[in-house]
Amino acid sequence: MNSYIYTEKFSDKNEVSLLDVFIAADEMELMKICQQVKKRLIGTKSAWKFPRDFITICKHDTFADLQR
Known part of the structure; x- marks a missing residue:
């Protein structure tokens, strides 16, 4: 996420879960990152880590779009 602050480009090439990035961006109200990560998810x-990600999504009302 650090590079996003300077470039407004998001890279998911590291080992961090996209869902974890989505949760952090949502908590910090970084809507552009939320939108980019949601599109990728x-x-x-293949970016999903089942069943962990699905369980996490079900716990958050914010992620209703991802439950579908």
């Missing part, structure tokens, strides 16, 4: 099923 919806479009890239």
Whole structure:
């Protein structure tokens, strides 16, 4: 996320879960990051770490779009 602050480009090439980034961005109200990560999570099923990610999504009302 540090590079996003300077470049407004998000890279998910490290070992951090995209869902963890989405949760952090949501908590800090970084809507641009939330939107980018949500698009990647919806479009890239391989980015999911089942069942952990699905359980986390079900616990948060904010992530209703991802439950579908």
